[in-house]
Amino acid sequence: MSNSDARVKVLRVPDQYNPTMRMRRIISRWAGRVVFYVPTASKTMSVSFDDGPTSPCTGRVLDVLDKHNVKATFFMMGRCVERDPALAREVAARGHTVGSHSHYHQGMGMFSEADAEEAIKRSRNLIVDATGQDTHLFRPPYGAMNDEVRAACVKNGIVVAGWTFSSGDWYGYGQPRIASRMAKMVCPGTILLFHDGDKGRRGADRPMTPGGLDQTLDFLLSEGWSCVDIPCLLDEWSKPMCDFGSDALLLGMSSNPCPGGEPGVDVHLFWDTPKKPPRAYSVSIGGTSQTAMMPDPNDLEHRASTLYFRDVSREADAVQVRVSVSGLGTHESTLQVNQAEVSRRV
Numbered sequence: 001m002s003n004s005d006a007r008v009k010v011l012r013v014p015d016q017y018n019p020t021m022r023m024r025r026i027i028s029r030w031a032g033r034v035v036f037y038v039p040t041a042s043k044t045m046s047v048s049f050d051d052g053p054t055s056p057c058t059g060r061v062l063d064v065l066d067k068h069n070v071k072a073t074f075f076m077m078g079r080c081v082e083r084d085p086a087l088a089r090e091v092a093a094r095g096h097t098v099g100s101h102s103h104y105h106q107g108m109g110m111f112s113e114a115d116a117e118e119a120i121k122r123s124r125n126l127i128v129d130a131t132g133q134d135t136h137l138f139r140p141p142y143g144a145m146n147d148e149v150r151a152a153c154v155k156n157g158i159v160v161a162g163w164t165f166s167s168g169d170w171y172g173y174g175q176p177r178i179a180s181r182m183a184k185m186v187c188p189g190t191i192l193l194f195h196d197g198d199k200g201r202r203g204a205d206r207p208m209t210p211g212g213l214d215q216t217l218d219f220l221l222s223e224g225w226s227c228v229d230i231p232c233l234l235d236e237w238s239k240p241m242c243d244f245g246s247d248a249l250l251l252g253m254s255s256n257p258c259p260g261g262e263p264g265v266d267v268h269l270f271w272d273t274p275k276k277p278p279r280a281y282s283v284s285i286g287g288t289s290q291t292a293m294m295p296d297p298n299d300l301e302h303r304a305s306t307l308y309f310r311d312v313s314r315e316a317d318a319v320q321v322r323v324s325v326s327g328l329g330t331h332e333s334t335l336q337v338n339q340a341e342v343s344r345r346v
């Protein structure tokens with residue numbers, strides 16, 4: 001038999017049906033980088049959960065996700081997985097993606113590379129043992145990290161997964177407020193943050209999360225949104241809004257009336273700023289201009305930059321926004337103001 005006869009024909013499986021290949025591709029592109037928003041025109045977004053798994057909250061969240069046929073991403077704490085491996089297994093068995101949220105929920109802003117590696121590996125190993133699913137996604141507690149943590153992530157093929165907007169479920173918001181806030185703030189490529197635990201505390205409950213999530217998904221799915229896990233959302237990555245050069249990359253922008261009911265609108269800017277030091281930029285709408293600094297790349301909590309324009313009518317359908325980066329240029333966009341009103345629909 002010749003060599004050519006012995007060749008086995010390899011059937012290529014498209015990535016979307018092959019989670020391992022998809023994850024490899026994601027690691028090769030994003031290991032050590034922070035993803036917190038995906039530039040896309042597609043009406044696609046993600047929901048994610050931190051601090052679990054805990055009973056009964058995680059089970060209730062899983063039931064809400066099943067009801068809506070939605071797959072999410074759960075950032076689990078090692079100590080929770082250690083306490084309730086069966087619940088962790090159930091999350092993975094029900095088709096969700098699992099990420100790590102460290103072992104003890106310590107802020108990692110002062111961690112050495114070795115400490116960061118230990119915190120990531122310890123929770124990752126527990127997750128693999130409990131769920132049978134390896135994880136390459138890591139969300140640092142409090143969104144706090146430093147260059148040492150980043151180096152540990154690069155070394156271990158870990159993608160740092162931030163979030164775009166928080167639901168406020170940790171802040172004591174009620175269910176309607178969570179849903180109306182999320183409906184207003186969501187835009188294509190958004191990663192929403194919820195909690196199915198409380199920093200690993202035994203018996204912790206998040207009573208508003210399942211209902212708030214249910215109302216949020218009721219509204220968004222009825223409005224034609226697709227809700228996918230973070231690896232699938234990353235597949236939607238397309239052209240960023242404006243590359244100013246010199247590491248000033250504006251991935252996208254969005255706008256909505258101020259969620260607190262105050263006059264005016266919020267404008268959110270999603271900057272990809274991998275290197276320090278942060279640069280200054282200014283945003284103008286009509287005659288009003290504001291200056292701000294690009295976010296610190298190691299501060300995930302404030303990765304989406306929000307500027308408040310009090311003088312713009314909160315009823316405006318669209319605003320003309322001018323973004324200028326000193327010495328690099330100006331970008332102009334017409335932004336639709338998201339006037340979604342959840343109370344009319346649920």
Ligand SMILES: [Zn+2]
Pocket residue numbers: 050051101105141142199
């Ligand atoms: Zn947390």
